[in-house]
Amino acid sequence: MRRDTLSPMEGPDEMDDDGLVLDDDIEVIEDEDIEIEDDEDSVDDGVGEGGAGASQPMKDDSVHVFKKHIGSVFCCDVDQSGTYVVSGGEDDKAYVWRISDGEVLLSCLGHKDSVVNVGFNHDSTLAVTGDMSGIIKVWKLNTKENIWSFETSDLRWLEWHHRTNVLLAGTVDGDSWLWKIPSGECKTFQSFGVPNCCGKVLPDGKRAVTGFEDGTIRIWDLKSASVLHGITDKSAHEEAVTVIDCCKDKSLLLTGSTDCTAKLINSNSGKVLATFQCNDKPGDEKSSNSVESVGFSYSFPLVAIGTLSGTLFIWDIPSQTQRSAIQLQSGIVKLLWHHQLPFIYTSTLDGVVSLWDGRSGHSVTTWAGHCAEILDMILSKDGQMLITASEDKTCRVYRTDKQ
Numbered sequence: 001m002r003r004d005t006l007s008p009m010e011g012p013d014e015m016d017d018d019g020l021v022l023d024d025d026i027e028v029i030e031d032e033d034i035e036i037e038d039d040e041d042s043v044d045d046g047v048g049e050g051g052a053g054a055s056q057p058m059k060d061d062s063v064h065v066f067k068k069h070i071g072s073v074f075c076c077d078v079d080q081s082g083t084y085v086v087s088g089g090e091d092d093k094a095y096v097w098r099i100s101d102g103e104v105l106l107s108c109l110g111h112k113d114s115v116v117n118v119g120f121n122h123d124s125t126l127a128v129t130g131d132m133s134g135i136i137k138v139w140k141l142n143t144k145e146n147i148w149s150f151e152t153s154d155l156r157w158l159e160w161h162h163r164t165n166v167l168l169a170g171t172v173d174g175d176s177w178l179w180k181i182p183s184g185e186c187k188t189f190q191s192f193g194v195p196n197c198c199g200k201v202l203p204d205g206k207r208a209v210t211g212f213e214d215g216t217i218r219i220w221d222l223k224s225a226s227v228l229h230g231i232t233d234k235s236a237h238e239e240a241v242t243v244i245d246c247c248k249d250k251s252l253l254l255t256g257s258t259d260c261t262a263k264l265i266n267s268n269s270g271k272v273l274a275t276f277q278c279n280d281k282p283g284d285e286k287s288s289n290s291v292e293s294v295g296f297s298y299s300f301p302l303v304a305i306g307t308l309s310g311t312l313f314i315w316d317i318p319s320q321t322q323r324s325a326i327q328l329q330s331g332i333v334k335l336l337w338h339h340q341l342p343f344i345y346t347s348t349l350d351g352v353v354s355l356w357d358g359r360s361g362h363s364v365t366t367w368a369g370h371c372a373e374i375l376d377m378i379l380s381k382d383g384q385m386l387i388t389a390s391e392d393k394t395c396r397v398y399r400t401d402k403q
Contacts, residue, residue, distance in 0.1 A: 060369040062396035066102045068095050073389035074116045075376045079124035082380035084141075085387050086127045087395050088115025094129040096141065099385060099397055106144050111135055117158035121165055126181065128167060130158040136169065138181050147182045157198050163205045170196030176210055178222065187225045192216070200244045202253075202267060209267065211241025211255055219267055229270025237261065247296045252317070254303055256291030262305045264317070274320040278305050278313050293335045300342045302358055306332030312346060314358055324361030328354065334377045347374040347388055353398060367398045 071090030078085050084105060088094040094108035094115045108115075108129045117130035126147075130136045134152035139145065154172035161168065165181040174196050176189035192212065199210040207228065208220045215237030219229040237257035245254045246267075253265040260279035263272050278291055293306040301317040310328040312335065315321065330350035337344055342358040351370030356363060372392035379386055379400075386398040 058368065060396075061367040061402060062369040062398050064099070064102055064397040065369070066095075066097055066395040066397075067393070068097070068102075068104060069093065069393050069395075071114075071393060072372075072375065072391040073393060073395055074114060075118050076378055076387050076389040076395055077119045077127075078378050078380050078385070078387055079120045080122075080381055081124065082382055082385055084120075084124070085378075085395065085397075086118045086120060086129070087389055088118045088129055088131075089389075089393075090114045092131065094118055094127075096127055096139070099380075099387070106139060106141065108137065108139055108146075110137060110146065110149075117155060119158070119160050121160045121181075122162055126165065128158060128160065130155045130169070134171065136167070138167070148179075148184055150179065150184070152177065156196055159199060159201060161201050161205065162203075168199060168201060168208055170199050170210055172196075174212070176208075176220070178225070187222075189220060189225050190227070192218075195240075197241050198244050200246050200253075202246055203248055207267065209244055209246070209253055211237075211244055211257075213240040215239055215241060215257060215259065217241060217244075217253075217255055217263075217265065219270055229267075231263075231265065231270060231272060235263075235272040237263065242291060243294050245294050245296055248298065252296070254294045254296060254305075256294045256305060258290040260289050260291060260307065262291055262294055262303070264303070264320070276303075276305060276313065276315050276320075276322075278307050278311070292332055295335055295337050295344075297337050297342055297358055298339055300358065302342070304335050304337065304344050304358065306335045306346060308332070310348065312344070312356065314344075314361060323359075326356065326361050333374055336377060336379050339379070339381070339383050345377065345379065345386060347377040349373045351390060351392070353377065353386060353388060355400075365402055367402065369396050369398070370394070 069089040073089040076087040085099050086096045092111045096106040097104050111131040113131040113133035115129050115131045120127050127139045134155045136150045137146050138148040140147045152171050156170045158169045167179045169177045172195045174191035174194050178187040195213040197211050201208050211217050217231040218227050221228050237259050239259040241257050243256040251268045253267050256262045262276040264274040289309045295304050303315050305313040308331045310331045312326040314324040330348040333347050335346045344356045344358050346354045353367040355365050370390040370392050374388050374390050376389040388396050
């Protein structure tokens with residue numbers, strides 16, 4: 001299962017003239033009390049997870065189950081305070097709901113296809129929802145209004161800028177877009193004629209990186225919408241780029257691909273520093289395995305790489321050597337490093353969330369509850385809650401302090 005077929009914190013900063021130029025007339029949204037409204041479009045809470053015939057888990061470690069979706073839930077995000085979640089699914093709907101009890105704040109309607117991208121902006125006053133057909137909607141949470149909409153070709157990725165109300169997106173026809181919200185002022189980036197599979201805003205807020213279906217990678221200047229570096233030669237991936245992560249305090253990127261490699265890249269020079277081989281079954285065809293998730297440790301010079309075959313690789317950055325190769329029971333959909341500790345959370349196709357010690361590679365604990373594949377996972381900013389989205393039509397909330 002490719003993540004890009006199913007499916008981003010700091011306060012606002014002023015950016016100097018060398019950065020991304022934003023007009024002063026962008027709306028500043030003040031924090032206001034949010035009223036909870038009844039959701040008339042939701043299904044009854046009594047509907048069992050996964051629908052008729054779905055197998056029930058042996059145990060459920062979650063502290064809350066959100067059951068309003070009537071199809072697979074593809075994506076989720078949590079706001080800065082850890083109070084609200086936004087989730088999107090196969091039912092062409094997204095919901096903003098309270099993490100403590102699942103009470104719906106906002107039903108995000110008007111999509112025409114599965115909602116595969118959702119996210120809160122930098123100060124959690126806005127939420128974005130995007131569907132596979134390319135319809136993108138931005139919602140103002142304190143008024144529950146749809147304040148901006150746009151339609152592109154089929155959407156492959158969508159991300160908020162981490163400092164200001166700017167959205168970036170990539171599409172199946174290769175385009176990259178940048179919009180100021182709510183004015184809608186737009187920049188388009190050069191298309192290279194192949195699908196734009198994934199992208200990230202770099203930590204400096206002035207650049208972004210995109211990965212393409214032909215394995216190439218490009219680093220962009222957001223102000224000029226021009227390519228600063230292109231990895232397009234033999235150092236590029238051989239197949240589609242599936243995922244990108246950025247090191248928060250260094251100029252390092254990590255990309256993963258269906259060619260079952262991950263590449264460590266210097267974002268300042270565009271040079272590939274290392275290629276990590278992640279095919280644990282070399283005799284298999286490459287198409288049978290892929291890198292699905294990658295991530296930098298926040299506290300140690302380590303990276304983690306998760307594959308469709310279910311192997312969690314941990315590599316040391318300075319020595320570029322493999323520390324661990326952990327075989328899980330099922331394919332890895334997403335991995336997340338703890339914000340302070342050297343621990344890695346993994347979510348897998350068997351519906352299990354696991355915690356690993358990134359230094360030793362040892363298992364710490366697991367969380368059960370889903371009766372189908374987990375398709376997305378997010379960790380609250382305080383590290384106390386994990387939220388998962390699943391094919392069983394539910395989102396689940398887990399406490400990370402499980403003993």
